Amino acid sequence: MVPQDLRYTKEHEWVRVEGDLATVGITKYAAEQLGDIVFVELPELGRAVAQFAPVGVIESVKAVSDLFAPVGGEVVETNAELAEKPELLNSDPMGRGWMVRIRVAGGGGVDRLLDAAAYEKLTSQA
Amino acid sequence: MAQSLNSPLATPLADRHAALGARIVEFAGWLMPLQYTGILEEHRAVRSRAGLFDLSHMGELFLEGPEAAKALSYALTTDPANLKVGRAHYSMICFPEGGVLDDLIVYRLADERFMVVANASNAGAVSDALVERLDGFRVVLDDRSLATALVAVQGPRAAGILARLTDVALDGLRYYAIAEGHVAGIPALVARTGYTGEDGFEIFCDVAVAATVWDALLQTGKADGVVPVGLGARDTLRLEAGMPLYGNELGADTTPFDAGLGRVVGLSKEGDFVGRAALERARADGPRKKLVGLVVRGRGIARHGYEVFAGDRRIGVVTSGTLSPTLGEPIAMAYVTPSESEPGTIVAVGIRDQRVQAEVVPLPFYKRPA
Numbered sequence: 001m002v003p004q005d006l007r008y009t010k011e012h013e014w015v016r017v018e019g020d021l022a023t024v025g026i027t028k029y030a031a032e033q034l035g036d037i038v039f040v041e042l043p044e045l046g047r048a049v050a051q052f053a054p055v056g057v058i059e060s061v062k063a064v065s066d067l068f069a070p071v072g073g074e075v076v077e078t079n080a081e082l083a084e085k086p087e088l089l090n091s092d093p094m095g096r097g098w099m100v101r102i103r104v105a106g107g108g109g110v111d112r113l114l115d116a117a118a119y120e121k122l123t124s125q126a
Numbered sequence: 127m128a129q130s131l132n133s134p135l136a137t138p139l140a141d142r143h144a145a146l147g148a149r150i151v152e153f154a155g156w157l158m159p160l161q162y163t164g165i166l167e168e169h170r171a172v173r174s175r176a177g178l179f180d181l182s183h184m185g186e187l188f189l190e191g192p193e194a195a196k197a198l199s200y201a202l203t204t205d206p207a208n209l210k211v212g213r214a215h216y217s218m219i220c221f222p223e224g225g226v227l228d229d230l231i232v233y234r235l236a237d238e239r240f241m242v243v244a245n246a247s248n249a250g251a252v253s254d255a256l257v258e259r260l261d262g263f264r265v266v267l268d269d270r271s272l273a274t275a276l277v278a279v280q281g282p283r284a285a286g287i288l289a290r291l292t293d294v295a296l297d298g299l300r301y302y303a304i305a306e307g308h309v310a311g312i313p314a315l316v317a318r319t320g321y322t323g324e325d326g327f328e329i330f331c332d333v334a335v336a337a338t339v340w341d342a343l344l345q346t347g348k349a350d351g352v353v354p355v356g357l358g359a360r361d362t363l364r365l366e367a368g369m370p371l372y373g374n375e376l377g378a379d380t381t382p383f384d385a386g387l388g389r390v391v392g393l394s395k396e397g398d399f400v401g402r403a404a405l406e407r408a409r410a411d412g413p414r415k416k417l418v419g420l421v422v423r424g425r426g427i428a429r430h431g432y433e434v435f436a437g438d439r440r441i442g443v444v445t446s447g448t449l450s451p452t453l454g455e456p457i458a459m460a461y462v463t464p465s466e467s468e469p470g471t472i473v474a475v476g477i478r479d480q481r482v483q484a485e486v487v488p489l490p491f492y493k494r495p496a
Contacts, residue, residue: 035149035358036166038449039427039456041478057478059427061165061448062358 001120002027003094007070007110008119009052014094015070017110022071024100026058029123031093034060040086042078042100049075051109055100058089067099071108077101137182138275138333139340146354154246156183159356168359169451172322176281177355178343185249186274186330187242187256191265194238196397201259202232203382203405205395209234214302214319218382218390219252224404225378226385228252229370231319233304241304241315241330243276245372259400275336279343279352280326280363282494287347288327292316296327310342321360323367324494362448365457368419368490374430374445375417375459381408384461385417386489415442416467419489420475422447422456424482428475434460435474435481441466444475450491457491458484 002008007015012030016023031037041057049055049069056067079098082088088097104110114122134157137143143150148159159180161168171177189198195207204217214233218226228248233241244252253269260267279288289296294307294316304317312335320326331339344352361371370376370385382391382405391405422428428447433440447458458475466473469488474481 035161036164038166039425041426059449061362061451062160064427064429 002116004116006094007113007115008122009068009070009113010122011068012123013068013070015110015113017071017104020104021076022073022102022104022108022110023098024067024070024102025098026067026089026093027119027123028093031090031097034058034063034065034089036061037086037089040082040089040099042082043075045075045078047075048105049073049102051112069100069102070113071102071104071110073102073105073108075100076103135183135272137180138336139180139182139277142337142340143180143354148354148356151357153357154183156246158183159354161356161358162354165356165358165362166451168353168355169362171351171353172281172324172355172359172363173452174282175351175353176279176283176287176326176347177322177359178340178347178352179278179280179355179360180340181276181278181328182274182333182336183246184276185244185246185252185269185271186276187244187249187253188239188268188270189242189256189260189265190239190268191263192238193263194240194265197260197263197265198232198240198242199395200263200397200399201256202230203391203399203401204232205392206232206234206240211236212303212305214304214317216390218387219255220382220401220405221378222400222404224381224401224408226372226376226380226382227255227378229372229376233315233317235304235306235315248372273333274330275333275339276328276330277336277339277343278320278326278328279347280320280322280355281324281352283347283350283352284324284326287343287350287352288316290346291342309339312338314339321367321369322363323369323490323492324363361446362451365446365448365459366450366452366490366492368459370417370459371446381405381413383408384413384415413464415461416464417445417489418460418462418467419487419491420444420447420458420460420473420484421487421491422458422475422482422484424484426475426477426480426482427456428458428460428477428482428484433476434462434484435476436466436471441473452492459489462486
């Protein structure tokens with residue numbers, strides 16, 4: 001079961017929308033697939049991002065993956081703790097392992113995101 | 127042999143990997159465990175305790191006959207005729223043009239009997255090349271790759287674990303030696319070789335009884351903290367140990383000299399061997415590129431294929447890279463122009479849109495405590 005109050009993407013990001021702020025991370029499923037995460041690259045504050053454009057990089061021991069912005073807007077905060085503790089993405093991906101906060105612009109395409117049921121269906125087929 | 131167009135092969139331990147919850151990937155035509163609990167944990171287990179590997183995808187080629195040594199001396203860059211019975215050496219098989227077809231370990235099992243172990247990805251090509259090169263010599267090649275399982279136990283506690291299960295005298299079995307005996311009652315070849323930088327053993331046995339060997343090592347080693355280890359940690363372990371991987375550090379466009387492995391080219395041996403003329407020229411000309419170790423000093427991990435720069439000049443390319451679990455810093459191997467290959471040289475690696483500083487360091491990155 002994934003948290004029901006969040007929205008999701010096909011690229012396995014989760015989003016918590018509160019007012020015009022969207023907190024973004026990767027799902028537990030994504031973290032398990034990536035394996036041990038050892039390095040995270042996050043965007044500079046103030047950067048404008050389009051929905052589904054790359055906004056960061058996640059490196060596991062084995063491979064490099066992009067983090068995509070689930071919503072369009074402006075990056076207003078990043079999780080500084082991840083620079084020293086990238087393993088938080090494995091141990092608590094949907095909590096302390098959050099990655100980016102985006103101020104949603106013009107709706108930001110939130111209506112195009114998956115709900116919990118649709119995301120669960122996606123991962124059960126994978 | 128395994129071809130990528132065919133459906134992938136399963137090792138005789140596939141059901142064990144499934145039961146252990148391994149993540150399985152296709153590698154060189156085989157379904158192989160990538161990791162069980164996690165690459166970092168498995169890596170650290172091998173460095174501090176012991177790890178168990180299923181390497182049944184590797185190719186085992188047996189050569190027998192009065193001219194087996196002579197034939198191998200013609201086919202390979204080393205001279206296996208110099209090997210004593212029960213000893214092994216690292217070798218290469220090169221193309222006539224001097225590029226590397228594969229890197230190998232050659233074991234002398236008897237006066238007239240050898241085992242050549244090839245990478246899974248090249249086992250078919252090595253077998254084919256040997257058939258062609260052995261023509262005219264009194265030797266028979268028996269490709270037993272699909273009939274032979276390979277289980278490795280590696281790490282500081284490997285000898286203690288294996289000693290409880292084998293009649294082979296491990297104290298007398300030196301590094302790069304091999305002996306015939308039993309493991310858990312199963313007839314096996316036991317070699318003190320490996321690809322991790324630790325002390326350890328490689329155990330060759332029939333596929334039909336491989337699970338007995340695997341189960342016994344896992345069970346007996348439990349008290350010593352042995353864990354199953356997948357290909358993911360195998361790669362980080364060999365990289366820390368500065369060992370080349372075919373397809374990354376070695377390939378048809380690379381000579382053994384480029385890789386800093388000229389010691390395996392027996393230019394002084396008697397008689398011709400495939401690639402001799404080209405390799406003599408390559409040595410005389412000096413390497414066009416040199417394999418070096420890099421430690422990334424900035425933020426980011428250098429990966430296979432990333433470019434290496436000195437100022438604005440592109441001077442090379444990264445062949446393998448990861449975050450070293452033992453050192454806690456990003457390490458890489460790279461080919462660079464010989465003029466930039468001295469340890470201490472500061473270069474830059476192109477990591478996405480940035481140039482990140484890195485320092486040339488001597489290989490290996492990790493050497494086990496004496």
